[in-house]
Amino acid sequence: MTYIPLAIPNVGQEEARNLQQCVDTNFVSSVGAFVDRFEREVASLSGSEYGVAMGAGTQALHMALHALGVGVGDLVLLPSFTFIASANAISHTGARPWLFDVAAESWTLDVEQVRSALRMCNRDEAGWLRHPETHERVRAIMPVYTLGTPADMVGLRELADEFGLPIVADAAAAIGVKYNGAPIGEFADLTCYSFNGNKTITCGGGGMVVGSDAELLKKIKHISTTARTSKNYDHDVVGFNYRMTNLQAAVGCAQLEKLSSFLDAKKRIRQFYDAGLKHIPEIELFPSVQDRTSTYWFSGFYFKERNAALLNKFINFMATNHCEVRPFWKPVHLQHPYADCPKQSLGYSTDIYDRIITLPCSTNLTVEEQETVISLIHTFFGE
Numbered sequence: 082m083t084y085i086p087l088a089i090p091n092v093g094q095e096e097a098r099n100l101q102q103c104v105d106t107n108f109v110s111s112v113g114a115f116v117d118r119f120e121r122e123v124a125s126l127s128g129s130e131y132g133v134a135m136g137a138g139t140q141a142l143h144m145a146l147h148a149l150g151v152g153v154g155d156l157v158l159l160p161s162f163t164f165i166a167s168a169n170a171i172s173h174t175g176a177r178p179w180l181f182d183v184a185a186e187s188w189t190l191d192v193e194q195v196r197s198a199l200r201m202c203n204r205d206e207a208g209w210l211r212h213p214e215t216h217e218r219v220r221a222i223m224p225v226y227t228l229g230t231p232a233d234m235v236g237l238r239e240l241a242d243e244f245g246l247p248i249v250a251d252a253a254a255a256i257g258v259k260y261n262g263a264p265i266g267e268f269a270d271l272t273c274y275s276f277n278g279n280k281t282i283t284c285g286g287g288g289m290v291v292g293s294d295a296e297l298l299k300k301i302k303h304i305s306t307t308a309r310t311s312k313n314y315d316h317d318v319v320g321f322n323y324r325m326t327n328l329q330a331a332v333g334c335a336q337l338e339k340l341s342s343f344l345d346a347k348k349r350i351r352q353f354y355d356a357g358l359k360h361i362p363e364i365e366l367f368p369s370v371q372d373r374t375s376t377y378w379f380s381g382f383y384f385k386e387r388n389a390a391l392l393n394k395f396i397n398f399m400a401t402n403h404c405e406v407r408p409f410w411k412p413v414h415l416q417h418p419y420a421d422c423p424k425q426s427l428g429y430s431t432d433i434y435d436r437i438i439t440l441p442c443s444t445n446l447t448v449e450e451q452e453t454v455i456s457l458i459h460t461f462f463g464e
């Protein structure tokens with residue numbers, strides 16, 4: 082019996098052809114035609130004017146926050162239910178995350194909770210918004226597009242405008258989705274993608290910041306390229322060496338050509354699981370939201386009741402049958418480095434995270450493989 086992995090890259094001849102071109106032209110490093118093209122194409126499909134490619138999604142988030150002036154003594158609003166990289170990017174600037182819950186309907190940032198928390202903040206004499214207890218400056222909002230589904234961006238934009246805060250969206254796995262019919266780059270000041278191996282499209286590793294503020298994006302490019310001001314080793318600020326190489330972008334450009342077929346595959350996989358699993362009484366399906374499309378980055382289900390023994394038994398049963406399934410993100414407030422961060426009540430995140438199972442959902446998963454997964458799940462639940 083063949084092994085069915087959770088989520089693996091889907092690369093082939095097109096990627097090989099572009100990589101060969103890098104070798105043939107000797108453009109393998111941090112400048113090259115593929116980098117320029119990849120930035121242009123990703124920005125364009127995001128509805129944004131500019132893109133700056135990075136070595137990782139974490140670097141993209143870090144540079145976005147750094148360019149906005151976020152630093153020591155600052156807070157960035159973040160849903161606790163996210164991959165730890167979102168929080169790490171905040172920490173890398175010297176700031177701390179202020180942790181919020183997610184809404185049950187979307188698993189994205191709970192806008193009502195954000196609204197009431199911001200209303201509790203005070204303004205200091207200089208006009209900065211301050212946390213009511215820690216008095217740290219509140220500097221930005223970072224929604225996370227969980228499972229490739231955008232947050233409630235209309236609600237968040239309203240709050241961001243009311244309180245004068247920029248939005249840096251962690252859209253790591255959400256490339257190509259729409260919100261209210263418009264591409265997602267239009268809803269945040271800066272939107273950040275990841276092109277890690279398990280994301281919707283991959284560069285092997287990589288990330289990008291997109292946005293439409295020319296000055297800001299120029300600054301991001303500058304600071305992520307060692308802040309060089311001339312070819313004579315002049316640098317005007319402490320910069321970072323975070324840029325994507327032409328080799329990575331070569332893979333990314335080939336992947337972009339397949340994006341719509343990848344998105345179709347992810348959606349088909351999700352619908353097939355939903356149809357195949359919806360009658361199992363012990364489980365619930367992942368949430369779907371009507372006004373937004375999703376990349377359906379991961380498919381899966383969650384147990385109606387918390388039962389660590391049953392969850393582990395399920396994971397082991399699937400592994401024994403050559404099928405990889407995994408739990409999902411452990412929230413940031415339960416992670417050692419972030420245990421002391423300011424936080425609002427995190428009831429839903431705490432309640433849901435250790436009941437979730439993600440299922441095999443690579444874009445090259447075959448129908449037969451998916452049928453195998455579904456029938457194994459039925460066997461486990463004794464149907």
Ligand SMILES: *Cc1c(COP(=O)(O)O)cnc(C)c1O
Binds near residue numbers: 139163254
């Ligand atoms: C993958 C991911 C990241 C980090 O991206 P890397 O390219 O691995 O640095 C950040 N946030 C979320 C939500 C992610 O899924």
